[in-house]
Amino acid sequence: MKNKILLILFTLAAFIPRLAYAQTPAPAPEKGWERVGWAIGCVEKIPSGMVIWLIALGLLLAAAIGWCVYGKKGDE
Amino acid sequence: MNSSRQENIPGYLYALDGLRALSLIFIVCFHTWQQSWISYKIPLTAAKNLINLELFQRLGYVAIDSFFVLSGFCLFYPIAREMFGESKFGGWKNFFIKRARRIYPSYIIIIIATLLIPALSYGYDVHNKAEAAKHVLTHLLFIHNISGKTIGSVVSTAWTLAIEIQFYVIFPLLCIPFRKKPVLSFVGMLIFGHLFRFWMIGFTDVSTPLMQAMTPAYLDVFAWGMIAAYFVVYARNKMKRISEIKPLMTLISAVSLIAAVYYMVWLNSSRFGFPEGFTYDVYFRFLYRSIFAGLIAIFIFATCFSCKFWERKIWGNKFFVFLSSISYTVYLWHQNIYIFLKNKNIPYSSMSPVMNDRPAMDSMVLLCFTASVLIGIIVTKYIEGPIVKYGFVGAGKQLLIKLHISEPEKEKTFKKKK
Known part of the structure; x- marks a missing residue:
């Protein structure tokens, strides 16, 4: 449960600035917050x-x- | 889509017509690029271009979000005006009657046209009565965006209309908290829109065409329009000194547009970040749509308090006002006209695919623009305009009078009492 909350928080934190470099395209994870994080990672840096x-x-x-x-x- | 073209009415905002016209240009340019593969460039040298409009053509679909911001603004603006005592709202019955008068006439005409001229659409078999009935009924009820089979099947661009109408249905409920606590309600709608889209990305296997046609995914976009309307009226009544900083507001208006262009650059640069099979633009806009909507909302707000030249000459110019007045019909028709021309191979081309024939595509684009604008003028002036002015029954009576089938109502004369 704690890990889940941390994952959600890190996903949201990555969403706001999006200053990191994009990852190379990778297969989408299974359903869940990881997938949201993966989608954010696919976006090019602002x-x-x-x-x-x-x-x-x-x-x-x-x-x-x-x-x-x-x-x-x-x-x- | 809502219009604010009554220039002589207090509270008229030039920014809205200008933004609506520009958004229409972007969307039509996108569909033109999509259908013809033509990118408009003015070369400088053999290797470089002076002007390259491909970015705006390729990404013109982002203007859909500006239409929704505009809708949120226009819907809430009369309510905001009532909140500050500027005018009376007129009630929800009146609201829905006005919406019906504005939306249905042009819409029904194009639906009938696709039934009479099957080549106008490619999404359904007109000759199969059961299938045609299903597609037409879902379109008439504005629920065609809930199934991948009916999205765009009759009127290609009407999936956005379904979102619009569905928002109209929940709008009175949203106004209850928005009237009392506008900023808090705005934040709530913002959070909801984002959570819904995150849920769609992370927890569903819904296809991207269907994902992007879901009304709750646009709640924050509408919210940006609503909060902009609230703050325009608020500033007009409570921040009198805003009229002293017109140059600053003009600068804010211009900078917000430049930032919106950079949003398109950012979107474009993310094209290759997603693996094959994932529509990058849908995912990108699902994550960052609110940034663009916010920039459009700021643009509208700032333009309303900007220098006269910027507000009226640039954004309220006659061409934009004209285009805004016919924008709804042009928006409905242009994509279907492209489909018709391609189905009928007009103008004729022997190349395959036909998009490789540049002269034919240039002619097709010209034909489509001309036809769309002509239909827009005719429908707006002779059908939609009278219905908006006189109502459905009143417009019918006016038509009968003009055709000399019935007499005009005699003017009542009042005799002075002795």
């Missing part, structure tokens, strides 16, 4: 260009939200 643009987007959104929120306080 392009650096996309990471840069996503970071830029995040910063711009933070700036916009910050302006709207702190700007309101400044007027009080």
Whole structure:
């Protein structure tokens, strides 16, 4: 049971950044969370260009939200 | 698919028409590439291309997700407006009547067309009455996405319509928690969508065409549209200073689109990571679909508060608004027209496969584009438009009046009381 939970957590952890290199195509495991992990492993690593643009987007959104929120306080 | 083309109505959003038009272009380009194998390139030198649109053609299907984000947005937008006192929602009965008026006319026309012209579809035998009845009935009830045999059998692109309609059915239930706790409900739908797709990948042997046609797998995509609608109305009412940062919002809108393009690059680079027999695009999008949906939602939100030039001249330009107005019918028809042209070998080609005959394929593409747009204009203007405006019965009465079969209703005159 503990191993199952760890497997699920590692699968989810691998899913979020996907910064690792892809594995060479391998036969799909039997059904289960291993298969989900295998599918994640088959995906190519996220392009650096996309990471840069996503970071830029995040910063711009933070700036916009910050302006709207702190700007309101400044007027009080 | 929902449209927001009433430009003079308060709350009209130019971004939606622009995104809908662009999404249609992407999907039509994908089906064009699929049917004709043509990749559009403008060469720079013998070895290099100035512009190579193959990536967008090959991966144009990702725009399906932007259609669902748009749907989630358009469905929840009137409710969000009611939440902030901008306008009244109009009730669920009215909601379903409006949806029926918008969806059914064009849909029934193409179904009838496939019955009369069997070459328009390749998924079912029109002459076998029992089989034809099964396929047509599942399509009319919008349940054709639950079996691999009926997906796309009558109207090739209508599996997305089944997902859409099934979402309409559960939408009123989803609005109950969404009205009270929009962010929490959004997170819940996000988690559910991901868990459902993980379950499909890891614990079922469902085929990929069927996997990608399951409505619960799109719950998070619709949720992105719904939360974007909520925040657009929220920002309009509670974040007045957002109107002071239009250049920043324009930049956010543009950057979100660039990031969406890089998503397509990422998807493309994952083509060879899966062993044979596994459809890489379905698996990839099952894992990372929410990223693209999120970028589209951010694009819609930011565009609504961007500079006028970006919002109205770029995304609200007349061509996009026109294309958006006929997008539903063009979407329904274009793939079936390709099937018809290929079944009938129009234009004629002796090559096998016919996709190797470039001049014939160029002509086929032109024919399909022209036919799709013409049918889109005719159906939208003369059938769908009157039904949306007057209702089914009212549109029928208007037609009878125009054909001089019946008299127009006399205008009531009010006499002043002495």
